[in-house]
Amino acid sequence: MAETFKVGIADMNVCRPPDTITTIGLGSCVGIAIRDKQNKVGGLVHVMLPDSHEVVSNSNKAKFADTGIPELVRQLEAMGGIRSRMVAKIAGGAKMFAFQSKAELASVGERNVEATKKALAALRIPIIAEDTGANYGRTVTFFPETGDYEIKAVGKPVKVI
Amino acid sequence: MAELSIDDLSSQYFDVLKEIGNIGAGNATTALSTMLGGKVDMKVPKVRLMEFKDVGTTMGGEEQIVAGIYLVVNGDINGSIMFVQRKESAKAMIGKLMGMPSEDPENFSEMELSALKEIGNIITGAYLNSLATLTNLTIYPSIPDVCIDMAGAILSVPAIEFGAVADKLLLIETDFTDDEDMSGYFILVPDAESYEKILHALGVM
Numbered sequence: 312m313a314e315t316f317k318v319g320i321a322d323m324n325v326c327r328p329p330d331t332i333t334t335i336g337l338g339s340c341v342g343i344a345i346r347d348k349q350n351k352v353g354g355l356v357h358v359m360l361p362d363s364h365e366v367v368s369n370s371n372k373a374k375f376a377d378t379g380i381p382e383l384v385r386q387l388e389a390m391g392g393i394r395s396r397m398v399a400k401i402a403g404g405a406k407m408f409a410f411q412s413k414a415e416l417a418s419v420g421e422r423n424v425e426a427t428k429k430a431l432a433a434l435r436i437p438i439i440a441e442d443t444g445a446n447y448g449r450t451v452t453f454f455p456e457t458g459d460y461e462i463k464a465v466g467k468p469v470k471v472i
Numbered sequence: 473m474a475e476l477s478i479d480d481l482s483s484q485y486f487d488v489l490k491e492i493g494n495i496g497a498g499n500a501t502t503a504l505s506t507m508l509g510g511k512v513d514m515k516v517p518k519v520r521l522m523e524f525k526d527v528g529t530t531m532g533g534e535e536q537i538v539a540g541i542y543l544v545v546n547g548d549i550n551g552s553i554m555f556v557q558r559k560e561s562a563k564a565m566i567g568k569l570m571g572m573p574s575e576d577p578e579n580f581s582e583m584e585l586s587a588l589k590e591i592g593n594i595i596t597g598a599y600l601n602s603l604a605t606l607t608n609l610t611i612y613p614s615i616p617d618v619c620i621d622m623a624g625a626i627l628s629v630p631a632i633e634f635g636a637v638a639d640k641l642l643l644i645e646t647d648f649t650d651d652e653d654m655s656g657y658f659i660l661v662p663d664a665e666s667y668e669k670i671l672h673a674l675g676v677m
Contacts, residue, residue, distance in 0.1 A: 320624070320631060336528060336535060336625040336627075336628070337628070338621070359628065360632060407540075407619050409617045447621055448626070465622060
């Protein structure tokens with residue numbers, strides 16, 4: 312019986328097929344799904360912020376792209392995953408409101424996507440699909456069996472990347 | 473760099489923030505009843521300090537469709553304020569303001585979105601006014617922006633701003649009642665330095 316594991320905001324989980332992992336309502340956060348193509352272990356992390364060095368309270372690794380992604384890879388390796396066989400799919404990083412309070416050049420969503428790409432590049436894990444940006448929330452489900460990453464948004468057809 | 477974190481708030485500070493929540497919500501109710509031209513009752517607001525990961529579930533699940541009205545504040549306090557309502561409550565309030573029920577319960581027309589922004593403007597304005605009066609600080613709100621989407625996605629916006637300083641968030645739940653449910657939630661997000669300013673101004677630090 313396949314189980315669906317839920318990942319909250321600033322949270323992560325790993326599983327083996329036929330189990331699946333889901334995270335609901337990604338706004339400017341990014342959901343990074345990583346999978347070993349051969350032994351099919353897969354994991355999902357829901358990061359909120361780009362950089363753990365920018366803030367004081369940074370004990371939760373899953374909160375940041377720069378610490379959450381390496382931690383997810385470590386957990387996949389502990390389950391027998393091999394880094395050179397891993398591939399990633401990413402979704403989220405939207406800009407929910409036309410303005411953000413801090414007058415930074417890029418929105419948090421854009422910065423999260425950028426930091427995600429940087430962290431994955433540092434680990435030499437290729438991004439094989441992405442659905443990022445725009446101005447709407449996304450609910451995602453990751454199927455490690457096939458590598459499918461299903462994306463749902465309000466008033467839009469379901470998309471699989 | 474501010475030393476204070478919301479995680480360290482003692483019960484005394486929390487009581488003060490709670491009281492501001494009460495008064496603010498009271499003023500917002502008065503403003504709302506004036507705008508809607510009728511009596512609007514308010515239950516005692518519930519003020520909670522909660523983990524950001526639990527916020528979505530409070531509003532009926534992270535996939536619940538909500539309307540979020542978001543404003544940036546500047547002046548002596550920098551930060552943002554958000555007023556969140558379930559889609560149904562937002563529709564009920566818009567219907568009251570426009571004097572007729574919505575033709576489409578699922579989607580929001582341009583006119584309805586504009587009405588919602590105005591409601592948000594008045595409610596958050598009343599709330600910020602009481603905060604400014606109590607603290608004697610100057611607060612300038614921006615024009616509001618509205619977004620209708622999954623609760624999880626909308627709430628991640630203030631959660632992220634809070635997340636940069638702490639893992640918890642201050643949520644003020646206000647039940648505006650009439651014959652229809654028009655409840656909503658205020659989320660006030662001052663930056664860390666503004667928190668200190670508010671508490672100093674109120675004489676608790």
